[in-house]
Amino acid sequence: MNRKDLVIKGGYVIDPAQEIDGILDIRIRNGRIESLQSGLGTGGAEVIDASGMLVMPGLIDMHAHLREPGGEESETIMSGCEAAAAGGFTAVCAMPNTRPPADDAGRIRYILEQAHGAKARVYPVGAITRGREGKELVEMHDMAHAGAVGFSDDGSGVANARIMLNALRYAAMVGKPVIAHEENADLSKDGHMNESALSAELGLRGIPRLAEDAPIMRDVAIAEYTGTRLHVTHLSTRGAVEIIRAAKARGVNVTCDVTPHHLTLTEKLVATYDTRYKMKPPLRGDDDIEALREGLRDGTIDAIATDHAPHALEIKECEFIDAAFGVTGLETALAVIHRELIIPGILSWRDAVRKLTLEPSIILGIEGGALVVGGIGDVAMYNPESPWTVEPDMMKSKSKNTPFSGWELPGKVAATVVGGVVHTCADR
Amino acid sequence: MAFGLDHLFGLKGVSKEDITTILDTAVSFREVLDRPIRIVPTLKGVAVLNLFFEDSTRTRISFELAERRLSAEVVSFAKSSSSVSKGESLRDTVRNIEAMKIDIIVTRHSSPGTPQFLANHTKCRIINAGDGPHEHPTQALLDMLTMRERFGSLDGLRVLIVGDITHSRVARSDIWGLKTMGAQVDLCGPSTLIPIHMDAFGVDVHYDFDGILPEYDVLYMLRIQKERQTGGLIPSSREYTAMFGLTRERVKRMKPDAVVMHPGPINRGIELDYEVADSPKSLILDQVTNGEAVRMAVLYLLSGRKEE
Ligand SMILES: [Zn+2]
Numbered sequence: 001m002n003r004k005d006l007v008i009k010g011g012y013v014i015d016p017a018q019e020i021d022g023i024l025d026i027r028i029r030n031g032r033i034e035s036l037q038s039g040l041g042t043g044g045a046e047v048i049d050a051s052g053m054l055v056m057p058g059l060i061d062m063h064a065h066l067r068e069p070g071g072e073e074s075e076t077i078m079s080g081c082e083a084a085a086a087g088g089f090t091a092v093c094a095m096p097n098t099r100p101p102a103d104d105a106g107r108i109r110y111i112l113e114q115a116h117g118a119k120a121r122v123y124p125v126g127a128i129t130r131g132r133e134g135k136e137l138v139e140m141h142d143m144a145h146a147g148a149v150g151f152s153d154d155g156s157g158v159a160n161a162r163i164m165l166n167a168l169r170y171a172a173m174v175g176k177p178v179i180a181h182e183e184n185a186d187l188s189k190d191g192h193m194n195e196s197a198l199s200a201e202l203g204l205r206g207i208p209r210l211a212e213d214a215p216i217m218r219d220v221a222i223a224e225y226t227g228t229r230l231h232v233t234h235l236s237t238r239g240a241v242e243i244i245r246a247a248k249a250r251g252v253n254v255t256c257d258v259t260p261h262h263l264t265l266t267e268k269l270v271a272t273y274d275t276r277y278k279m280k281p282p283l284r285g286d287d288d289i290e291a292l293r294e295g296l297r298d299g300t301i302d303a304i305a306t307d308h309a310p311h312a313l314e315i316k317e318c319e320f321i322d323a324a325f326g327v328t329g330l331e332t333a334l335a336v337i338h339r340e341l342i343i344p345g346i347l348s349w350r351d352a353v354r355k356l357t358l359e360p361s362i363i364l365g366i367e368g369g370a371l372v373v374g375g376i377g378d379v380a381m382y383n384p385e386s387p388w389t390v391e392p393d394m395m396k397s398k399s400k401n402t403p404f405s406g407w408e409l410p411g412k413v414a415a416t417v418v419g420g421v422v423h424t425c426a427d428r
Numbered sequence: 429m430a431f432g433l434d435h436l437f438g439l440k441g442v443s444k445e446d447i448t449t450i451l452d453t454a455v456s457f458r459e460v461l462d463r464p465i466r467i468v469p470t471l472k473g474v475a476v477l478n479l480f481f482e483d484s485t486r487t488r489i490s491f492e493l494a495e496r497r498l499s500a501e502v503v504s505f506a507k508s509s510s511s512v513s514k515g516e517s518l519r520d521t522v523r524n525i526e527a528m529k530i531d532i533i534v535t536r537h538s539s540p541g542t543p544q545f546l547a548n549h550t551k552c553r554i555i556n557a558g559d560g561p562h563e564h565p566t567q568a569l570l571d572m573l574t575m576r577e578r579f580g581s582l583d584g585l586r587v588l589i590v591g592d593i594t595h596s597r598v599a600r601s602d603i604w605g606l607k608t609m610g611a612q613v614d615l616c617g618p619s620t621l622i623p624i625h626m627d628a629f630g631v632d633v634h635y636d637f638d639g640i641l642p643e644y645d646v647l648y649m650l651r652i653q654k655e656r657q658t659g660g661l662i663p664s665s666r667e668y669t670a671m672f673g674l675t676r677e678r679v680k681r682m683k684p685d686a687v688v689m690h691p692g693p694i695n696r697g698i699e700l701d702y703e704v705a706d707s708p709k710s711l712i713l714d715q716v717t718n719g720e721a722v723r724m725a726v727l728y729l730l731s732g733r734k735e736e
Contacts, residue, residue: 197628201440203540203562203597206623273541318518319539321560 005029006420007042008379011050015057016354017370026055028377031419036371048422050381053414056353057371058090058378060360062257063154063179063233063305064330066092066122068114070099075310075398077111080330081118083308083397085423087330088380088413091121091360091368092308096132097155103127103138105146112147119416119423121378123149123366125179128167134159137167140174149364152179154233155280157215159185165222172228177255177363179231180219182240183280187211192321194267194282202271204320207282213239220247220254229253231363234307236262236281238291245300255363257303257355258292260336261327261403269403275316275323276403279309293346296355303359304352306333310399327403331395334382335409343410377420384411431729435554437543438563439605447605451573453725454718460497461721471500474731477530478504479521479546480557481537486692487557487567490716491534494723503530518542522549532730535559553730561595566726567691568601570719572609574711575646577718578687583610586643588634590672591650591699592621598691599650603629616640617650617672620661637672642681648689649674649699665698675701679709687711 008026013036025040026033065071066080075083077094084092094111096102102111108124115122126148130136132155140151151171158164158180171178188211193199195206216232220243223230235241235258247254266285269277277283295301309326316323334356341347347355361369368378390407392400416423432446439447460468476495480488488504495502525533525546534555535543540562547554558564576582587606593599593615606613607630615622616634626633634640641647652668662668669675674688679701682688688700688710696702705712 195623195625197625200594200623200625201600201628203560203600206625208624273544314517314519319537319545320541321539 003030003420005034005045006048006377006417006422007040007045008048008050008055008381008417009040009042011053011055011381013055013371014349014353015371016350017057017358017372020371021350026371026379028417028420031377033371033373033375033377036373046422048381048415052383052385054349054382054384056380056382057357057369058380058416058418059088059334059356060091060366060369061089061306061308061330062093062303062360062364063095064092064308065097065310065326066094067310068098069110074312077114077122078118079396079398080308080310081115081120081122083328083330083395085119085416086396086413086425087332088334088382088416089120089330090378090380090416090418091123091366092330093123093125093149093364095152095154096125096127101127101132102148103130103132105139105142108143108146108148120418123364125150125152125154127151128153128158128178129163132156134163137163137170140170140176144174144176148176149366150177150179150231152181152233154179154181157181157183157185161218161222164219165226168222168228168230169226172226175365177229177231179233181234182212182215182219182232184211184215187214191282192278193270194284196267196285198267198271202273204270207280209237209239209284212237212281213243216240216243220244220252223254224252227253229255232256233305234259234262234281235292235295235301236284236288238288241291241295241300245295245298248300255302256300257305258296258301259305259307260329260333263289263292263296264336264340265403273320275318275320276327276401276405278320278323278325279327280325293341296341296347302355303363304333304337304355305360306330308397310397311401312399316401327401328395328397328399329402331397332390332402332404332409334413335411336404336407338384339410377417379417381414381416382411383414386412386414388412433730435543435547436565436726436730437547437554437556439565439568439601439608440563442605442608444608447569447572447609450569450722450725450729451576453729454569454573454721457724457728458718458721460724461717467497467499469499470728471495471498471731473501474531475501475503475529476532476534476727477525477528478502479533479535480504480506481535482558484536484558487536490719491557491723494720494727497720498724498727500727518545519549522546525552526550532727555726555730558597561597561600563601564597565601565605566719566723567598568605569726570715570722571602571648571689572605573718573722574689574714577714578711579645582606585611585645587611587613587646587648588616588640588644589613589648589650590616590637590674591652592656593617593650594621594623595653596650602648603631614640618662618668621656638678641678642683645683645686646689647674647682647686651691651693651695652699669698673699673701674704676704679704679707682709689715692716
């Protein structure tokens with residue numbers, strides 16, 4: 001490929017993998033990082049002036065819903081990747097609960113074909129079980145060969161403990177992680193928000209914390225028994241953090257992630273029956289947020305993922321009990337983390353970037369997540385002093401169901417680079 | 429008189445003054461109901477839509493009578509009528525309502541919060557006639573009117589609500605309203621039919637009906653649905669009746685001037701014994717009559733019109 005070289009000049013580089021924090025230039029050639037040092041020459045290269053910018057490895061979202069196939073009215077792989085690029089994400093894991101679900105190699109290949117030319121790399125996650133029905137394992141080996149980076153029945157928990165045990169063992173053999181959506185459907189049945197005094201008052205059936213904690217406890221026990229690894233996605237409760245902290249302390253191979261919305265919003269927002277705050281797992285209480293933040297700080301929680309869940313207006317702006325679960329998140333994640341975690345000193349920039357780049361790449365075993373020489377040239381540039389107000393209509397995602405509507409955010413993503421190709425995003 | 433509400437979504441947060449205004453206004457409308465010609469021109473020219481997405485013949489008839497007696501223009505949509513059948517989105521329905529120049533919507537829906545949704549998307553005044561298990565404020569107001577008639581005041585009254593609290597919009601509205609008016613409200617029923625988190629309501633929860641029933645002025649018996657038995661929430665209606673049913677024997681142990689109330693319709697033989705509902709202790713028929721008066725009062729006060 002005879003692409004022009006790219007030099008990103010004068011930015012403040014944050015690369016947790018190499019413990020770099022400082023002003024450096026980056027040269028990318030043929031899609032790969034050629035050098036990383038100060039005072040690089042720019043001869044023959046396209047130059048981006050990154051002065052005043054934070055320059056970091058392209059963000060990797062371990063958990064997003066791109067809705068294609070079957071939900072194109074809400075999002076497509078193309079529009080989802082537009083949203084990703086606007087939010088600094090150069091790689092997105094596409095969860096398999098599409099219609100039909102991604103449960104065989106052909107469907108994994110289809111997603112990769114549709115992603116051709118998109119503004120971000122798409123990593124398909126395959127289902128754990130056929131049809132996401134929790135009964136028979138998918139052909140994990142075949143699907144991994146086709147490009148699946150992990151397996152998840154996301155949207156549903158795996159009810160049968162024997163199936164989960166088999167899934168963890170088989171996935172370990174194939175070398176891919178199981179990404180567990182932890183929900184006991186008997187306990188969460190007909191629930192629309194966190195079970196609490198507020199749900200009792202609002203007359204909305206609650207989803208108890210127990211519906212999440214109990215299956216996590218079960219799956220940690222299975223991972224411990226089999227000696228295989230487990231990744232738990234979108235933690236929302238104090239109990240979940242404590243179970244995983246204790247499991248890690250005794251050496252269980254478990255990792256986990258949390259979403260920006262569970263780190264910042266509480267169930268109190270549901271009091272007006274605003275369906276923008278309806279999601280799974282549901283928004284919990286102040287105590288849970290505190291525990292999630294503590295888990296992030298002490299390393300119990302490895303990664304931050306968006307659970308970007310776009311929904312068309314028709315299935316969101318309606319009666320509360322009929323409204324779909326889920327919120328968008330790709331375009332706001334970094335700036336929300338900046339405002340809520342970095343400015344108050346809960347997380348350093350280096351730790352925040354680590355949880356959005358290096359950790360996902362390690363958990364998934366995919367390239368990127370670092371700015372190492374020879375590595376792929378995926379970069380995000382963030383202007384930390386470019387305040388903006390979240391307006392749903394300005395979003396690149398096809399869906400507008402952001403819970404951060406109206407928020408004033410301190411900074412914005414200026415550009416992303418995928419394999420040395422620049423996508424400018426600051427035009428919002 | 430000053431009335432503080434634009435809509436009646438529920439009784440949570442409604443002031444003592446506003447509740448008193450509604451109850452006092454209802455007393456004056458009760459007089460209308462005792463006249464030979466039970467109709468007044470108060471709401472002439474006001475268009476009221478009864479938007480019922482869920483069957484409730486009793487509440488709908490009570491509202492319709494109240495509206496007609498106030499001379500309002502009345503349009504009713506029930507669940508079965510094609511305009512609001514399943515599939516049409518609530519937003520589309522709302523757009524049509526806006527085009528119809530409606531002033532007040534009385535709505536019943538199985539999803540909590542639907543009255544707020546309608547208020548956010550229309551200019552109409554909204555009266556909640558029951559939204560899922562959330563609230564049913566006019567029922568609670570008629571309950572309070574009935575208790576006030578009997579006891580003179582709600583202040584210090586001891587009320588025990590018995591039965592399925594989890595699924596009861598009536599219980600929620602009664603708790604908020606009665607507590608605002610100074611009554612003490614406690615709950616009693618199977619543990620599986622009372623939410624774990626009741627702290628928001630400031631009530632005590634009891635499971636020993638026999639031990640506490642002699643202490644209360646009002647035993648408010650809730651309807652127990654057959655589905656709760658098949659849904660695994662209670663083992664059987666026989667056991668329910670044995671533990672929480674208001675039997676003849678239990679009635680004998682009530683405070684001498686204590687009363688029995690029920691939002692209807694009654695499952696005779698389950699939550700109430702056959703003859704208890706018809707005994708002098710029962711205020712069930714007064715509740716029904718007061719329902720109309722209270723609904724007239726709410727419609728009148730929300731319409732913002734002064735009586736000519
Ligand atoms: Zn999930």
